[in-house]
Amino acid sequence: xxxxPIIVKELRGRMRGARATITISIHLIAITVIMMLTYANIxxxxxxxxxxxxxxxxxxxxxxxxxxxxxxxxxxxTTSAISSExxxxxxxxxxxxLLSPRQIILGKLTAALAYCFLLIxxxxxxxxxxxxxxxxxLDEVLVGNVALAxxxxxxxxxxxxxxTVFRTSGGANGAAIGFVIFLAVFWPPLIxxxxxxxxLGADSDTIWVIAWVLLSLSPGAAFITSFGVSNLGRDSNLLxxxxxxxxxxxxxxxxxxxxxxxxxxxxxxxxxxxxxxxxSDRPLSQKELRARITEQADGGRKIAVAQLPASSPASKAKxxxxxxxxxxxxx
Amino acid sequence: MSQTTTGLVVETTHLSKTYGxxxxxxxxxxNIAAGSIYxxxxxxxxxxxxxxxxxxxxxxxxxxxxxxxxxxxVSNPKAVKRQIGYMPDFFGVYDNMKTWEYLDFFAASxxxxxxxxxxxxxxxxxxxxxxxKKNDYVDALSRGMKQRLSIARTLVSxxxxxxxxxxxxxxxxxxxxxxxxxxxxxxxxxKTILISSHILSELAEMCTHIGIIERGVLLASGSVQEILxxxxxxxxxxxxxxxxxxxxxxxxxxxxGVVGVxxxxxxxxxxxxxxxxxxxxxxxxxxVRFDGDERAMGLLLWRLVQVGxxxxxxxxxxxxxxxxxxxVTKGLVD
Numbered sequence: 001x002x003x004x005p006i007i008v009k010e011l012r013g014r015m016r017g018a019r020a021t022i023t024i025s026i027h028l029i030a031i032t033v034i035m036m037l038t039y040a041n042i043x044x045x046x047x048x049x050x051x052x053x054x055x056x057x058x059x060x061x062x063x064x065x066x067x068x069x070x071x072x073x074x075x076x077x078t079t080s081a082i083s084s085e086x087x088x089x090x091x092x093x094x095x096x097x098l099l100s101p102r103q104i105i106l107g108k109l110t111a112a113l114a115y116c117f118l119l120i121x122x123x124x125x126x127x128x129x130x131x132x133x134x135x136x137x138l139d140e141v142l143v144g145n146v147a148l149a150x151x152x153x154x155x156x157x158x159x160x161x162x163x164t165v166f167r168t169s170g171g172a173n174g175a176a177i178g179f180v181i182f183l184a185v186f187w188p189p190l191i192x193x194x195x196x197x198x199x200l201g202a203d204s205d206t207i208w209v210i211a212w213v214l215l216s217l218s219p220g221a222a223f224i225t226s227f228g229v230s231n232l233g234r235d236s237n238l239l240x241x242x243x244x245x246x247x248x249x250x251x252x253x254x255x256x257x258x259x260x261x262x263x264x265x266x267x268x269x270x271x272x273x274x275x276x277x278x279x280s281d282r283p284l285s286q287k288e289l290r291a292r293i294t295e296q297a298d299g300g301r302k303i304a305v306a307q308l309p310a311s312s313p314a315s316k317a318k319x320x321x322x323x324x325x326x327x328x329x330x331x
Numbered sequence: 332m333s334q335t336t337t338g339l340v341v342e343t344t345h346l347s348k349t350y351g352x353x354x355x356x357x358x359x360x361x362n363i364a365a366g367s368i369y370x371x372x373x374x375x376x377x378x379x380x381x382x383x384x385x386x387x388x389x390x391x392x393x394x395x396x397x398x399x400x401x402x403x404x405v406s407n408p409k410a411v412k413r414q415i416g417y418m419p420d421f422f423g424v425y426d427n428m429k430t431w432e433y434l435d436f437f438a439a440s441x442x443x444x445x446x447x448x449x450x451x452x453x454x455x456x457x458x459x460x461x462x463x464k465k466n467d468y469v470d471a472l473s474r475g476m477k478q479r480l481s482i483a484r485t486l487v488s489x490x491x492x493x494x495x496x497x498x499x500x501x502x503x504x505x506x507x508x509x510x511x512x513x514x515x516x517x518x519x520x521x522k523t524i525l526i527s528s529h530i531l532s533e534l535a536e537m538c539t540h541i542g543i544i545e546r547g548v549l550l551a552s553g554s555v556q557e558i559l560x561x562x563x564x565x566x567x568x569x570x571x572x573x574x575x576x577x578x579x580x581x582x583x584x585x586x587x588g589v590v591g592v593x594x595x596x597x598x599x600x601x602x603x604x605x606x607x608x609x610x611x612x613x614x615x616x617x618x619v620r621f622d623g624d625e626r627a628m629g630l631l632l633w634r635l636v637q638v639g640x641x642x643x644x645x646x647x648x649x650x651x652x653x654x655x656x657x658x659v660t661k662g663l664v665d
Binding site: 095 | 425
């Protein structure tokens with residue numbers, strides 16, 4: 001089986017030249033420098049250095065930098081995926097090829113995500129270093145990277161969807177980045193406000209569940225809550241958390257909930273993006289075909305369409321499609 | 332593989348496209364025979380590009396249907412895509428892509444096996460005279476080269492029909508000539524080509540058939556000769572002979588098929604003094620409106636020679652595409 005040509009083309013364009021290497025280098029240097037500064041700070045504070053949490057703090061720092069970098073890169077790497085084809089006027093020639101809209105969409109997304117995953121991968125040695133320093137487990141490193149990967153997919157799909165909606169890359173960029181900023185900065189306080197207000201006169205467990213799920217939509221808030229809650233006691237682990245303040249309420253950890261919700265939304269948006277890409281390629285539905293045939297018959301044109309059987313509804317669409325393909329007109 | 336049994340590569344039946352209240356293409360019935368080079372002529376906004384985009388499955392018709400290679404653009408767009416090579420009116424460029432990579436990408440997109448692609452790309456680049464640019468970046472090519480590369484791209488799927496929308500727009504004269512020669516070569520190779528332009532001289536030399544469209548309506552369609560005969564049933568013959576006007580006009584008017592004769596005032600013709608006066612009379616130019624075929628034209632010439640009038644030039648005034656276009660669209664073009 002041959003690789004999707006879109007992936008080959010996109011990766012050629014993305015990885016050729018110095019830009020990709022420079023970005024990865026800057027990404028790694030930034031993480032390393034921030035890590036070293038944090039390490040120096042920790043050792044200047046006696047109490048922190050002796051608390052045995054050096055590795056954990058360093059791990060949080062790495063994840064924080066990764067979160068910021070990947071938020072920007074994942075969303076911006078797809079916002080021009082389709083709109084740039086329109087801007088460069090290569091859209092039409094792409095659409096007349098035998099590539100399906102799904103192949104085009106998935107090819108664009110895969111190439112963008114391959115680059116994001118590379119950024120996640122290159123930081124893994126630094127994360128493993130924090131495990132060796134102590135205070136953080138390998139399972140947490142794994143969870144952190146899975147969550148980052150899912151976040152990249154989620155933001156990548158949002159960027160891609162905006163790219164199919166907006167005609168220009170500028171518009172798609174603005175909309176996608178605006179949405180991501182809203183999710184990262186404004187969403188958690190809104191949910192906090194909602195839960196604080198709602199808990200005044202309602203069943204607090206129900207409000208907790210709603211707030212927990214809504215908060216999980218914001219990856220930053222979900223990660224912080226997950227790592228915080230998982231360290232609160234023996235009742236919580238990396239997958240399940242006892243909701244703080246509740247009597248006996250256990251829920252999926254916010255990072256896991258985020259992953260599930262984000263992947264579901266991503267599938268839905270991908271589907272929408274595919275449909276938006278090329279409406280003309282979609283075969284006519286049974287209803288549309290029937291309407292077309294009726295309209296043409298009403299127009300006084302002779303159509304060689306045989307009487308279609310009223311029964312066998314399952315095969316009707318196929319028969320109609322075949323009839324439409326075989327129809328002949330005469331004036 | 333093409334499904335057509337009629338020898339027609341394109342058949343449109345009542346093809347229409349509306350954008351809200353605006354009717355871009357109206358009830359278009361057009362046939363293009365296999366192997367022909369069909370010039371699609373019309374002013375800007377006439378509906379050429381809309382029609383071509385419907386044939387290329389990029390737009391769904393609002394009404395009617397079109398068949399390309401026997402497949403309906405409405406019900407079987409995927410099969411139509413296999414039949415066509417489409418070149419839009421603007422050449423888009425991918426950054427960071429070499430010439431061979433550009434063709435390789437499109438060949439892969441048309442599911443050409445990797446084993447066949449290498450040889451095919453070399454052949455296509457040679458055909459469009461870009462073999463020496465194989466490893467150059469596409470965005471570094473000149474506009475003319477990009478157009479030729481774009482034509483090579485349309486050929487990667489070995490299509491039945493090439494749809495070329497304004498391929499020569501923006502090209503310099505040399506690039507235009509090169510493009511024209513390339514299209515003629517493709518015509519000789521048996522490709523069916525649908526080419527649009529509003530620059531008629533571009534099409535005049537290469538088209539076997541033309542369709543004239545204006546305001547979404549196909550005003551005329553057929554071979555150049557057919558349309559010429561339809562729009563100009565009366566031929567115009569230009570005669571130069573040595574005779575006095577009275578004798579010459581009387582003789583010509585006596586021949587069957589002659590509708591009218593005008594004496595043309597022309598600058599002195601370069602007739603050798605020895606010939607002048609040796610027979611007939613002074614040099615004379617006549618413009619004869621003639622309703623007859625080639626045989627009747629021969630009889631006219633024979634009659635003139637028979638009565639002893641020395642004819643030193645006998646030709647038909649050939650109308651070009653511009654004349655046809657002006658005749659067909661008379662009163663409609665703004």
